[in-house]
Amino acid sequence: MSLEVHLVTPEREVWSGPARMLVARGVEGEVGILAGHAPLLVRLAIGPLRILTDDEGERVAVVDGGFLHVTSEAGATRADVLASQAELLEEIDVELARARAAELEQQIQNHDTHLAEAELARVRAELRKAQVRIGLAG
């Protein structure tokens, strides 16, 4: 029984390798994946992703939503994290995230009328992305 994790975005493969466990935040709560897990398809929230690697280490990444897809074949479990954007902890630019968060908060504060409802939701999601990054790396 083994577990292999692939963290991919449309632009690149962020991380892949064998792991003991994967913890992700789904829209309906946290999910933990061990080798031999039943097939699963979960929609992910904006949040951290923890990969406990085979060598007792831990890799932390941030994912901006997406999907977690778990499949098993002949005892080999494969977990694919498909995110539109993802960064490993060490790749996060905290300063950039802070600046971005401040700018977005500003936008929400003086949004009054010129921001449409959908636009406001998008700005909130962007802000959440920045906050998760600050929370993890800051």
Next chain:
Amino acid sequence: MGAKLRVVRRRIRSVQSTKKITRAMELIASSRIVKAQQRVEGSRPYAVQLTRAMEDVARYAGGSLRHPLLEERSPARRGGVLVITSDRGLAGSYNANVLKIAEDLREGLARRGLEPVVYVIGKKGAGYFRFRRVPVAAAWQGFSEVPPYEKAEEVGERLIADFAEQAIDELHCAYTDFRSAFTLRATAKRFLPIAPEEVTGTGPRPIHAEYLFEPSPAEILDHLLPRYLITKVYAALLESAASENAARRRAMKAATDNAEELIKVLTRQANRARQDEITTEIMEIVGGAEALAAASEE
């Protein structure tokens, strides 16, 4: 120096500097092809895995897969045409080829009784339609050489919104497929509605009875299908970017070769002009000497 020689030398210098420029552009395009190809490669794992996830949902749902993005509309009234061109020229027939495909698409739609709705990416395409006074529903530019994923998202979301609002009932895309650095093919593909065969796949992978979905399969599909379309737009953008650079490299190589050829011809002309001048000078000297000799004999 004679006038003729001076004129030819000036032309040689001008062609030489043109050659330097085209040669530089050729080298830049070459290095960009490699990068563009790497980006195409880098986008593949996500696309493959997304399709796999979608196939699982489709198979779990059995034949009862329903979603507005999968629904054929009849009668269809308006057909969207997304045309991917470049921002800059100097790429040979790259833009002409893809615009030809776009025109074929528009004609095909019109023949089926659909009103074509044009969406353009790239300055060259926007200029083409503006010149012909063809109304354009939306235009994007400024990223044809290195398309970022966010732009694909922006374009994809607009298209999905228009499809949902029935501003278009179908969507076709005209872009350039990068087969290899030597084979570029302007291609037309239908993007919407998504054909159910596309998502159900053909592999005999059996579906696990205890498959878990969170939230429900229908809700997941709701988020998967738009992602799938955006991924297709992104793939078309990346293929087009690689093609653009390949076309530019080829055009610039041809220009460099032509310049070299021209320099050869002009050098020959210059040499002949120089030789003529020398011959004339010798004739004058000999003529002068003879005249002097004749004068002193008298």
